[in-house]
Amino acid sequence: MGGSEEATTRRDRWGYPVRTASGACIDAIDAYCEQVLAYGRGRAVILRAANYDPSCALANALAAHFVATKNPEEAHRLLRAANASLDNATPYERAVVAAISCLLGDDKDEEMALGRHVELLKEFPKDLLSLKRVQILCFYLGRPAVSLSIVQQVLIHNEDHSYIYGMLSFPLLELGRMTEAEGAARKGLFINSCDIWSQHNLCHVLQNECRFREATSFMEACASSWNSCSSFMYAILDFNSGSTRFLLCFAMFLFKIFFRYTHNWWHVAVCYLEGDSPLNKVLEIYDQSIWKELQRSDAEPVEVYINALGLLLRIHLRGHTHDIAERLKFQATALKDKSVWHVEWLLDILALWALTCTNERNEAEGLLDSIKSRFSTLSSQKQQSMRAAIQLAQAMYEYGRGNLAKVFDLLGPDFDAANFKMIGASDEQLDVFNEVWYISLLNIGQVPKAIEVMKKQVCKRQGAPFLWRLLEKAYSMEGMPDALLAGEKAKTLEAAYFR
Numbered sequence: 170m171g172g173s174e175e176a177t178t179r180r181d182r183w184g185y186p187v188r189t190a191s192g193a194c195i196d197a198i199d200a201y202c203e204q205v206l207a208y209g210r211g212r213a214v215i216l217r218a219a220n221y222d223p224s225c226a227l228a229n230a231l232a233a234h235f236v237a238t239k240n241p242e243e244a245h246r247l248l249r250a251a252n253a254s255l256d257n258a259t260p261y262e263r264a265v266v267a268a269i270s271c272l273l274g275d276d277k278d279e280e281m282a283l284g285r286h287v288e289l290l291k292e293f294p295k296d297l298l299s300l301k302r303v304q305i306l307c308f309y310l311g312r313p314a315v316s317l318s319i320v321q322q323v324l325i326h327n328e329d330h331s332y333i334y335g336m337l338s339f340p341l342l343e344l345g346r347m348t349e350a351e352g353a354a355r356k357g358l359f360i361n362s363c364d365i366w367s368q369h370n371l372c373h374v375l376q377n378e379c380r381f382r383e384a385t386s387f388m389e390a391c392a393s394s395w396n397s398c399s400s401f402m403y404a405i406l407d408f409n410s411g412s413t414r415f416l417l418c419f420a421m422f423l424f425k426i427f428f429r430y431t432h433n434w435w436h437v438a439v440c441y442l443e444g445d446s447p448l449n450k451v452l453e454i455y456d457q458s459i460w461k462e463l464q465r466s467d468a469e470p471v472e473v474y475i476n477a478l479g480l481l482l483r484i485h486l487r488g489h490t491h492d493i494a495e496r497l498k499f500q501a502t503a504l505k506d507k508s509v510w511h512v513e514w515l516l517d518i519l520a521l522w523a524l525t526c527t528n529e530r531n532e533a534e535g536l537l538d539s540i541k542s543r544f545s546t547l548s549s550q551k552q553q554s555m556r557a558a559i560q561l562a563q564a565m566y567e568y569g570r571g572n573l574a575k576v577f578d579l580l581g582p583d584f585d586a587a588n589f590k591m592i593g594a595s596d597e598q599l600d601v602f603n604e605v606w607y608i609s610l611l612n613i614g615q616v617p618k619a620i621e622v623m624k625k626q627v628c629k630r631q632g633a634p635f636l637w638r639l640l641e642k643a644y645s646m647e648g649m650p651d652a653l654l655a656g657e658k659a660k661t662l663e664a665a666y667f668r
Contacts, residue, residue: 173505178259179494183295185261185513187227189253194221194228200333201231202298206332208365210467226251226258231298237273260431264289265299272302282306287319294323297332304336311590313343331357335366347374363394365433372436374434376597379632382666387438395430434458435476439597443634444666448492455480455496469490471512474503478519485526486604488637501527507614509538511543514555514592525569536565558592561602571607582618607639616646634662 177190182199189195197218204212213242215235218228235246251266258266268289271282287301300323307316317340320333327333334357351374352462357367368391375384438454459477462468478500481493503509504520511517517540523532540562544552560579567575588604603626610619620643627636637659644652 181227183293183297185293185296186259187225187262188258189222189225189228191222194218194225197221198228200233205298205301206366224248224254224257226254226262226266229254230262230269234269235625236274244273261293261296264293264298265296266301267309268299270283273626279306279310282316283310283384288560288622290319290323297330297336300333300336303338308343309593313340316340317344329360330362331361331367333357334360334362335370338367338370342373342377343371347377349393350374363391368394369433369436372433372649373595373597376436376440377513377630379443379630381443381632383442384580386448388433392433392569395433398494425622431459431473431476434596435480438480439483442487444663447485447625448489451480451484452492452496460496460499462489470503471516473507474500474509475513475519477564478516478523479601482519482522482601483604486601486608496529497523501532504536505529505532510539514558515594517599518558518565518592521562522569524569530570533569537562546615559593561589565605566642568609570603573613576605576609577615579614584621604635604639611643611646619643620647632662634659634666637662642651 171458178186179192179195181195182202183188187195187198189591195218197214199217201212201215203209204214212235215228215232218225219232222228229247229251233244233251236247248266248270252270255263255266255553260604264285268282268285271278271285280329283303283306285311286299286306289299290303293299300320303319305314307313317337320337320340323335324333334353338350338353338357341347341353342446350370354367354371354374358371361367368388372384375381377389400637434454438451438459441451441454454478458578459473459480460474463470477496481497481500484493485497501523504524509516510520517536521533521536524530524536541559544555544559547555564576564579567573584603584606586599586606587596589599589602594598607619610616610622620640623636623640627633627640639657641652641655641659644650644655
């Protein structure tokens with residue numbers, strides 16, 4: 170770039186200096202930030218920034234971050250270009266490049282990445298794009314308290330931005346502080362009613378508190394703002410090596426945005442399942458607002474599959490196996506594509522169930538063997554962290570085969586899906602595995618144990634009709650008079666929610 174230092178320094182949307190002579194470059198960087206924070210489909214705009222000014226360190230680093238999933242070689246080229254421009258970069262750009270390099274470079278280190286992002290935000294607290302990266306990093310490291318402290322650290326500098334309140338709400342959710350999480354989400358929505366992340370987090374609160382009717386009304390009212398929303402924002406990994414491809418749940422990723430178009434509709438469908446709503450209404454959401462997303466040219470199949478399978482498993486557990494048989498076969502056929510294996514722990518675990526229960530045994534065995542093989546390449550420390558995930562994967566394989574006694578043997582008597590966040594799933598996504606557990610207990614004759622664990626769970630979520638239905642069944646199996654009361658409770662809740 171030519172010209173003086175002053176002439177080639179511009180300010181990005183956060184007000185921080187970026188070394189570029191191209192106004193189009195800085196505009197593209199700003200547009201990318203907006204697309205990421207708004208969960209938009211136009212994130213590829215960052216590639217234009219790098220083209221407008223190939224010597225801009227920030228543009229190259231962000232572009233590298235964006236393309237790493239699908240084009241690791243290009244990501245490395247862009248990161249090299251970013252590092253080659255550091256002598257002429259601003260301190261802000263150097264901090265961003267250093268943080269991203271920990272996630273993309275040859276010496277990936279999630280702990281170092283977390284530390285560098287924390288230091289970056291101390292000096293540059295208005296950079297909400299970097300805050301989003303560090304939040305998702307904390308999510309996969311299982312550190313919601315750290316995530317919350319970082320948001321609180323920068324909050325005073327960003328009080329006029331709706332996005333900060335959605336990011337405040339999320340770790341509060343993870344920490345079980347629902348009242349505060351709801352307040353933060355509503356504050357974000359007061360500033361911007363179309364703030365997707367705040368919408369999503371508020372739905373989590375309503376769903377967690379069994380306010381299902383309120384949740385569906387709220388989300389359906391918001392649905393018109395979802396059309397520009399991505400179905401998935403990339404989990405960035407070096408997928409070339411077998412050992413690193415499977416490190417998503419250890420946060421050897423760069424940037425997964427935990428909100429999607431299909432995921433919003435998944436929330437709505439799950440809420441309808443809790444009430445006495447016609448199954449056709451749930452299946453319509455599946456067909457038109459989840460599976461149909463695959464018809465879009467920019468759809469991300471992995472995320473569509475996660476939401477589709479998570480919904481089908483819930484329907485299956487409620488006894489509607491015939492109604493979803495054809496849909497599940499379509500899913501199983503799609504899951505034979507090995508390119509979607511090992512991108513997400515949650516998808517692998519759900520896929521094992523789908524493949525086995527549709528008699529795609531060879532593919533299911535191949536997937537399970539591949540999971541175990543990749544697990545063996547991890548460090549002993551990481552194996553210890555993820556051993557439970559392997560047990561859950563094996564259990565879902567056996568559940569799909571109908572071997573429920575083996576499910577019990579694998580998960581043990583004290584299973585609680587809430588302890589399995591290492592697979593990269595929310596409480597609501599994990600809860601289906603508790604349902605698998607309860608039904609397995611009932612079907613293998615462990616009825617007293619089932620009653621014990623379900624009574625504990627219903628104390629936490631007294632407004633969940635399906636839990637009461639399962640308790641009704643368990644009490645009936647034991648000939649207990651409590652069955653009548655549980656059934657009446659379930660019926661009252663179902664009618665109250667959606668009639």
